[in-house]
Amino acid sequence: MMHLFFDPDLHADTSMLSEEEAHHAVHVLRLQAGDRIGLLNGRGARASAEIVTIDKKQCRVRIIGLEQGPPERSGTIHLAVAPTKQMERFEWCVEKCTEIGVDRITPLLTFRTERSRIRKDRLERIAIAAMKQSQRSWSPTMDDPMDIAALLRQARPSQRYFGWCTGDHQALTALRRPGDVLLLIGPEGDFTAEEADLLRTNGSAAVSLGRARLRTETAAVVGCTLLNMV
């Protein structure tokens, strides 16, 4: 199995790995000129390449074959999830949702969200690593944090659901139909009644993700699992 590397600017001809990727190639994998590697751009393109030059800081490769793969799903999955107080849990969430399948992740700021600052660059790296680990070629877009109103203005899918423990809801699996989906997962304290009203008014349906009250990051992973079943 070829080692996979990430190049967001992947195109035919040649590529220069980032310093981080070059460092991994040199110091961890001990690759050399002439070795073959795989390249991904996180948007479906996959290339095989041969290392031309390699040193501590740089790695230039020659692209041998470049293929654009189709999307993994016919309906895109956009997950908006409240960042957890412990950053590790949110990072776990991003990693697992990427493995299972998600197209866009928005850190969601709500009244009861316990953390407003996130390290987007770190979350992007975690998603890219998860993509490579599962040998796929799509990595989710990571947004900057935004509140519900901003999300509703930006989000593309018309099919919208929010996890709701407090009041009336139906099973996500009962409502889900083919096509693009937006799923909102609230903080540990749940969405407020006003937020639930705002969401319902804007076309989101309240859903349950199972029998139990789940932690935020667990609900996100369960939601992605259920949405990938279609």
Next chain:
Amino acid sequence: MMHLFFDPDLHADTSMLSEEEAHHAVHVLRLQAGDRIGLLNGRGARASAEIVTIDKKQCRVRIIGLEQGPPERSGTIHLAVAPTKQMERFEWCVEKCTEIGVDRITPLLTFRTERSRIRKDRLERIAIAAMKQSQRSWSPTMDDPMDIAALLRQARPSQRYFGWCTGDHQALTALRRPGDVLLLIGPEGDFTAEEADLLRTNGSAAVSLGRARLRTETAAVVGCTLLNMV
């Protein structure tokens, strides 16, 4: 919401919290005599209780009401999963599967399992904490590690599946019927062909858990999610 504590020997009348639980009650929650708490035994019983005496090491409570709840599922879920190299990932797996719903967890020793020693007491504590967190009254039984042959002799469900990336498989959701289920999740390197033959010969069907190749702990969480849908 009442604070929940664990007492495996819960019965009517009185209870003495373990030293660990007493410490939490005193030093973290600052509870006092007269305070009300909830008690769980991990097997469906839930009691409300009043603290009688409390000090640094002990906490005695008087049981006010004791109820035995029904099982959460009509069909039990037995998960046998290869311990991961990084213990943290396996601990996440136990925590998340407990949140989502599982009755018995067996650390599974296979040819390619990357870790044979686990801390059963620590995993049990993690499962109990997850049970309390999700305010439910059932916590999975945790087994000592065992190999496939021993598992097949011990396991009760006749409906058996194993996650299988390498060869022919069907979607778990397509095969699953009501009733008790055993789901085996192999190590990062997958089950060997011989192990797959052994499993098939003993009535286990090879299943896929989705489109992607998942890490062991992710596959276990996805599997639990799908099995809890019935």
